[in-house]
Amino acid sequence: MKPKTATEEKVWVKLVLIGGAIAYLALVLFLPALNVFLQAFKFGLGAFFHHLTEPAFLSAARLTVIIALIVVPINTVFGLCAAWVIARNQFPGRTLLISILDIPFAVSPVVTGLMIVLLYGLNGWFGRFLEAVNIKIVFALPAMIFASAFITMPFIAREVIPVLEEAGTDQEEAAKTLGATDWQIFWSVTLPTIRWGLLYGLILTNARVMGEFGAVSVVSGNIIGKTQTLPLFVEDAYKAYESQAAFSASVVLAGLALVTLVLKEIVERKTQIKDVE
Amino acid sequence: MSSTTINRSPISKPKSLLAKISQVSLPWRITLGYLTIMLLLPVAALLAKASTEKPSDFWRIATTPVALSTYEITFVTALVAALINGVFGVLVAWVLVRYDFPFKRFIDAAIDLPFALPTAVAGLTLATVYSENGWIGSLLAPLGIKVAFTRLGVGMAMIFITLPFVVRTLQPVLQEMEKDIEEAAWSLGASHWQTFWRVILPPLVPALLTGVALGFARAVGEYGSVVIVASNIPFKDLIASVLIIQRLEQYDYSGATVIGTVLLAISLLILLVINLLQAWGKKYET
Numbered sequence: 001m002k003p004k005t006a007t008e009e010k011v012w013v014k015l016v017l018i019g020g021a022i023a024y025l026a027l028v029l030f031l032p033a034l035n036v037f038l039q040a041f042k043f044g045l046g047a048f049f050h051h052l053t054e055p056a057f058l059s060a061a062r063l064t065v066i067i068a069l070i071v072v073p074i075n076t077v078f079g080l081c082a083a084w085v086i087a088r089n090q091f092p093g094r095t096l097l098i099s100i101l102d103i104p105f106a107v108s109p110v111v112t113g114l115m116i117v118l119l120y121g122l123n124g125w126f127g128r129f130l131e132a133v134n135i136k137i138v139f140a141l142p143a144m145i146f147a148s149a150f151i152t153m154p155f156i157a158r159e160v161i162p163v164l165e166e167a168g169t170d171q172e173e174a175a176k177t178l179g180a181t182d183w184q185i186f187w188s189v190t191l192p193t194i195r196w197g198l199l200y201g202l203i204l205t206n207a208r209v210m211g212e213f214g215a216v217s218v219v220s221g222n223i224i225g226k227t228q229t230l231p232l233f234v235e236d237a238y239k240a241y242e243s244q245a246a247f248s249a250s251v252v253l254a255g256l257a258l259v260t261l262v263l264k265e266i267v268e269r270k271t272q273i274k275d276v277e
Numbered sequence: 278m279s280s281t282t283i284n285r286s287p288i289s290k291p292k293s294l295l296a297k298i299s300q301v302s303l304p305w306r307i308t309l310g311y312l313t314i315m316l317l318l319p320v321a322a323l324l325a326k327a328s329t330e331k332p333s334d335f336w337r338i339a340t341t342p343v344a345l346s347t348y349e350i351t352f353v354t355a356l357v358a359a360l361i362n363g364v365f366g367v368l369v370a371w372v373l374v375r376y377d378f379p380f381k382r383f384i385d386a387a388i389d390l391p392f393a394l395p396t397a398v399a400g401l402t403l404a405t406v407y408s409e410n411g412w413i414g415s416l417l418a419p420l421g422i423k424v425a426f427t428r429l430g431v432g433m434a435m436i437f438i439t440l441p442f443v444v445r446t447l448q449p450v451l452q453e454m455e456k457d458i459e460e461a462a463w464s465l466g467a468s469h470w471q472t473f474w475r476v477i478l479p480p481l482v483p484a485l486l487t488g489v490a491l492g493f494a495r496a497v498g499e500y501g502s503v504v505i506v507a508s509n510i511p512f513k514d515l516i517a518s519v520l521i522i523q524r525l526e527q528y529d530y531s532g533a534t535v536i537g538t539v540l541l542a543i544s545l546l547i548l549l550v551i552n553l554l555q556a557w558g559k560k561y562e563t
Contacts, residue, residue: 036402125325
């Protein structure tokens with residue numbers, strides 16, 4: 001008797017729970033996401049593409065790509081080194097190092113921007129020196145690179161560390177005893193092992209760099225056509241009541257987010273398949 | 278190169294240590310050098326600037342009525358947002374792990390959208406959808422509820438931003454949970470509610486708390502979406518991060534630094550709590 005009522009009740013409960021979850025996700029996530037596209041294409045494709053050919057948009061898009069092209073490789077090198085240091089060595093302060101690595105996730109991006117201003121700004125530690133040698137960091141590209149690199153520092157190391165730990169050192173040691181150099185070991189043993197974790201970290205880093213707003217907005221000065229990235233362009237256009245331009249640029253950024261999600265999903269499936277093997 | 282191979286085989290301990298040090302250096306140097314320049318130096322600059330204030334001045338700036346109101350708005354709203362996602366995160370994770378329904382894979386993948394979508398875009402679209410003539414805002418307006426450009430909007434942005442955390446921390450735990458125990462509770466005559474509270478929820482608590490804490494930390498530091506969806510009026514919906522920017526725009530570096538230091542200290546404290554929670558969760562597993 002009992003199991004029967006239980007399963008009957010379960011169908012009813014199940015439908016309510018699924019409905020509740022989807023309703024919540026619709027209110028918080030799906031409707032706002034859908035809205036980006038509907039607003040952008042409200043006046044048709046022509047209006048949309050018109051906004052995408054404006055010089056302010058194009059230069060913002062170019063700057064966003066430039067920053068990503070610089071920051072992602074730098075943080076990849078650092079992330080790989082940090083992952084190796086943490087996963088392959090036992091040393092006093094290891095836990096502390098892992099916690100320090102997490103700081104960029106915990107700190108408000110605005111505080112990050114503030115720190116960079118206090119370091120390289122006119123009244124900052126290096127302000128006088130930089131002025132004397134005529135190097136502009138704050139309100140120029142270098143500070144935007146610093147800010148983006150700070151924000152995305154931990155991603156790659158965090159994804160690679162568990163893979164390295166799981167893989168163990170057997171293969172690397174075997175290669176070593178067979179006479180491989182450190183570089184050879186890295187390229188032909190370590191890198192293939194960690195490739196999915198690394199790719200995952202790269203995807204996250206790139207998405208975050210291109211989408212970063214708070215830290216970059218503090219240090220950029222937001223000069224249209226010069227130090228304005230795509231997210232800054234979105235806010236600027238919205239504030240100037242050009243919401244059409246804002247939404248058109250948002251579609252580009254949302255497209256980036258979708259590509260990110262698809263790539264992430266692919267990597268997640270690949271790694272799952274690999275685990276089964 | 279050849280020396281390391283030769284050294285390795287006969288007496289492994291002291292020589293391999295030597296070999297380790299010789300190959301250690303480059304990654305170690307890059308890691309420590311980069312961390313110092315990119316992370317520790319900026320933090321030091323902030324703390325050094327903060328320490329130039331007299332303690333009494335620091336306290337005075339940190340506790341002005343405006344600053345206090347931004348802390349309250351930031352932390353209380355972030356906590357409420359994290360808790361709401363705590364409740365609904367359990368629901369969403371449960372539904373995604375336990376049930377099958379159309380578009381499940383799509384919905385599961387879409388949960389990560391707030392991680393991938395730039396916050397400025399999130400703020401822009403939330404401000405539109407929840408404005409008085411937006412899809413959802415227009416339904417709420419007759420009830421006298423305004424979301425965009427109020428504190429509710431701040432909360433909405435924080436809920437959006439922190440949505441994935443609880444779901445993603447709970448999913449693996451739920452997946453590993455054995456159905457047998459629930460079924461045992463059932464067959465012993467426990468109701469749904471009893472099964473949920475007594476059997477299902479307790480093992481989820483460490484992961485749930487971690488997810489809520491991660492979300493809270495993220496919401497406290499959120500800037501991009503909030504600044505767009507709020508009206509940024511002091512005592513109404515101005516958050517601490519926006520106050521820092523306003524101080525900077527007025528060239529009030531002391532004000533920005535003091536509030537920034539307070540925010541940094543609290544963020545580091547939350548990070549510590551999260552680490553402790555995660556350690557606790559690991560203990561629970563074994």
